Amino acid sequence: MSLLDVNHLDVRFALRGGDVRALRDVCFSLDRGERLGIVGESGAGKSVAAFSLLNLIAKPGYIAGGSICFDGQELIGLSDRKLRKVRGHRMSMIFQDPMMTLNPVLTIGEQMVECLKAHRRISTREARSISLNKLQQVQIPSPEARLDQYPHELSGGMRQRVIIAIALLLDPDVIIADEPTTALDVTIQAEIMALLLELCEKHNVGLILITHDLGVVSQVTQRMLVMYAGRVIEQGPTREIINDPQHPYTQGLINALPQMATPGSRLNQIPGSMPSLSNLPSGCAFHPRCAFVERADGSRRQACHDQVPEFVTSGNCQAACHMVAEMIESERIPAEEQDR
Amino acid sequence: MNSTATSPVPETTQPLLALRGLEKRFSLCGDFLEQLQFKGGKLVRHQEHVHAINGVDLEIQRGEALCVVGESGCGKSTVARTVMGLITPTAGEIHYAGQRIDDLSTRQLLPYRRRMQMIFQNPYASLNPRMTIQQTLEEPIRLHHPDWTAQQVKDKVGEVMQSVGIDPDWGARYGHEFSGGQRQRIAIARALAVDPEFIVADEPISALDVSIQAQVLNLLMEAQQRHNLTYLFITHDLAVVEHFGTRVAVMYLGRVCEVAPTATLFARPRHPYTQALMSAIPRLEDDRPQHIRLEGEVPTPVHLPSGCVFHGRCPHAKARCREEVPALIETDDGGQVACHAVEEGRIG
Numbered sequence: 084m085s086l087l088d089v090n091h092l093d094v095r096f097a098l099r100g101g102d103v104r105a106l107r108d109v110c111f112s113l114d115r116g117e118r119l120g121i122v123g124e125s126g127a128g129k130s131v132a133a134f135s136l137l138n139l140i141a142k143p144g145y146i147a148g149g150s151i152c153f154d155g156q157e158l159i160g161l162s163d164r165k166l167r168k169v170r171g172h173r174m175s176m177i178f179q180d181p182m183m184t185l186n187p188v189l190t191i192g193e194q195m196v197e198c199l200k201a202h203r204r205i206s207t208r209e210a211r212s213i214s215l216n217k218l219q220q221v222q223i224p225s226p227e228a229r230l231d232q233y234p235h236e237l238s239g240g241m242r243q244r245v246i247i248a249i250a251l252l253l254d255p256d257v258i259i260a261d262e263p264t265t266a267l268d269v270t271i272q273a274e275i276m277a278l279l280l281e282l283c284e285k286h287n288v289g290l291i292l293i294t295h296d297l298g299v300v301s302q303v304t305q306r307m308l309v310m311y312a313g314r315v316i317e318q319g320p321t322r323e324i325i326n327d328p329q330h331p332y333t334q335g336l337i338n339a340l341p342q343m344a345t346p347g348s349r350l351n352q353i354p355g356s357m358p359s360l361s362n363l364p365s366g367c368a369f370h371p372r373c374a375f376v377e378r379a380d381g382s383r384r385q386a387c388h389d390q391v392p393e394f395v396t397s398g399n400c401q402a403a404c405h406m407v408a409e410m411i412e413s414e415r416i417p418a419e420e421q422d423r
Numbered sequence: 424m425n426s427t428a429t430s431p432v433p434e435t436t437q438p439l440l441a442l443r444g445l446e447k448r449f450s451l452c453g454d455f456l457e458q459l460q461f462k463g464g465k466l467v468r469h470q471e472h473v474h475a476i477n478g479v480d481l482e483i484q485r486g487e488a489l490c491v492v493g494e495s496g497c498g499k500s501t502v503a504r505t506v507m508g509l510i511t512p513t514a515g516e517i518h519y520a521g522q523r524i525d526d527l528s529t530r531q532l533l534p535y536r537r538r539m540q541m542i543f544q545n546p547y548a549s550l551n552p553r554m555t556i557q558q559t560l561e562e563p564i565r566l567h568h569p570d571w572t573a574q575q576v577k578d579k580v581g582e583v584m585q586s587v588g589i590d591p592d593w594g595a596r597y598g599h600e601f602s603g604g605q606r607q608r609i610a611i612a613r614a615l616a617v618d619p620e621f622i623v624a625d626e627p628i629s630a631l632d633v634s635i636q637a638q639v640l641n642l643l644m645e646a647q648q649r650h651n652l653t654y655l656f657i658t659h660d661l662a663v664v665e666h667f668g669t670r671v672a673v674m675y676l677g678r679v680c681e682v683a684p685t686a687t688l689f690a691r692p693r694h695p696y697t698q699a700l701m702s703a704i705p706r707l708e709d710d711r712p713q714h715i716r717l718e719g720e721v722p723t724p725v726h727l728p729s730g731c732v733f734h735g736r737c738p739h740a741k742a743r744c745r746e747e748v749p750a751l752i753e754t755d756d757g758g759q760v761a762c763h764a765v766e767e768g769r770i771g
Contacts, residue, residue: 273703298705341666
């Protein structure tokens with residue numbers, strides 16, 4: 084059994100015009116020490132997915148259904164007190180903006196000690212020495228001095244290192260990182276990602292990395308999910324998805340990258356933009372932008388217009404697409420006939 | 424390019440835009456009165472500056488797309504804004520088509536403003552929320568062509584909207600009714616409305632999603648072909664540079680450290696900073712070259728390091744680098760690089 088099992092997760096936001104379904108039928112799992120990437124454009128629901136794992140969805144959002152099973156324990160419906168034993172302790176989170184995550188009126192040391200003492204019955208002296216040890220692990224220069232500094236005295240990259248140190252304080256099993264390097268420069272981003280990767284490998288910590296950057300995902304994660312309009316539309320081993328994406332949206336996303344075209348030539352763009360969640364197209368949510376809604380012979384594939392696609396397995400990957408399903412089907416039938 | 428036929432200098436030798444020793448300092452201490460402090464019983468004037476750009480020399484030829492790359496705080500946006508006359512340089516000169524423009528009055532600058540236009544980073548902030556799209560697009564046309572009839576203006580607006588893929592019937596809508604990608608198209612339409620020859624684009628796609636970035640980049644390249652545009656393109660995304668730029672200038676702490684044709688720079692970066700920057704790009708491929716780790720962090724532009732601004736983090740720094748500011752020297756493959764180590768042949 085996996086460490087974390089998410090099944091049919093359904094998250095909605097109760098708005099004046101009715102519920103908006105931010106996540107529909109999201110299923111994934113994470114093994115101990117595994118690194119999973121969640122990729123998608125803004126509005127795809129990747130951050131909501133991460134926040135709902137720790138029940139950090141704020142009103143008017145609510146979890147309408149599904150299950151989140153962590154190490155044999157169901158997290159949905161757990162009391163706040165019991166959830167607190169998991170949140171920040173066994174699953175911790177790194178947020179996007181290092182400028183906003185740290186409390187500006189407390190020193191780094193105070194914030195770290197506070198976090199330790201909230202979860203463990205230890206003395207301040209012990210807590211400080213653990214904090215110091217974690218700051219050393221994230222390779223901050225002169226860690227003793229940093230304990231008594233305020234967040235504004237540190238640069239963005241340093242702050243993100245402190246945040247990683249705080250996320251590691253209680254030796255969690257899983258770290259959820261929501262766009263941890265988006266606010267940082269490329270050279271700092273490369274260092275932070277290398278550090279995160281190294282620490283996760285060394286301590287066998289699972290990582291859920293949420294990002295829109297396919298380059299980062301392909302460098303760091305072992306498996307990935309691609310999300311579109313609140314659904315997972317493709318999942319599988321990262322390398323296989325990057326090298327041979329099945330879903331037309333994933334293909335479009337990868338082909339749209341400038342490095343996939345010869346310099347100076349036209350980029351392969353996906354027409355249109357992501358639909359609003361309150362007004363999703365019928366059938367497959369991607370069909371108005373999809374180049375494959377018609378078959379190669381020009382006939383209309385009706386299912387794209389009126390049926391939500393189910394996952395089909397292709398190799399080690401799963402894609403939710405009628406076109407892929409048809410392709411697999413058409414390959415399977417001749418093979419079976421041969422068997423006879 | 425018929426308009427240059429009257430130019431005294433042949434078009435081939437004259438760059439469209441030339442920056443010479445451009446410098447810009449921003450005061451950190453406010454007005455004169457705020458700078459006065461009591462120290463040891465004496466009234467002293469205390470001044471501190473952010474050295475946003477110090478000594479930038481660049482030339483942009485007609486028809487090229489020069490990309491300026493660098494990390495935050497390196498002064499790339501300040502260069503863009505100074506070129507457009509949105510901020511006045513502290514020192515140095517800006518020449519546009521052979522004419523010095525940084526010392527012109529607002530009135531004298533007006534014809535140049537028609538020829539050079541700007542596209543900003545954030546399309547959520549660059550469109551006036553209280554104007555309809557029609558009004559937004561009409562404004563620059565009315566300003567630069569006061570003699571046009573209402574019908575002419577309207578036709579022109581319809582034409583530019585069509586050319587960026589926005590339905591002309593949407594003119595009555597306001598900016599907030601459009602998505603980010605559409606807003607950036609409208610911002611591009613506004614820049615194209617007065618038929619400019621030179622466009623400064625300051626991170627035009629970094630606020631957009633990946634699939635929309637491709638749409639907007641395609642649009643910018645189409646516009647370049649159709650209107651024979653010259654671009655000054657500011658970005659931090661090296662993948663975009665590789666695709667879009669004809670030449671690249673790499674900036675670090677307010678100075679240009681390397682300029683080279685795009686293919687040359689990506690095939691063989693010369694400056695140690697460029698090498699580190701290139702090695703840090705997350706790539707899709709598995710076979711990743713080893714990331715070059717830089718020591719420390721970018722120093723503050725308030726107290727600039729002596730000598731080469733990069734020496735504190737450079738793995739090849741020597742005594743000369745700490746004392747002497749390196750000048751841009753020509754390299755054998757058509758680029759320019761400001762590095763003592765390259766000049767002395769210590770590194771490739």
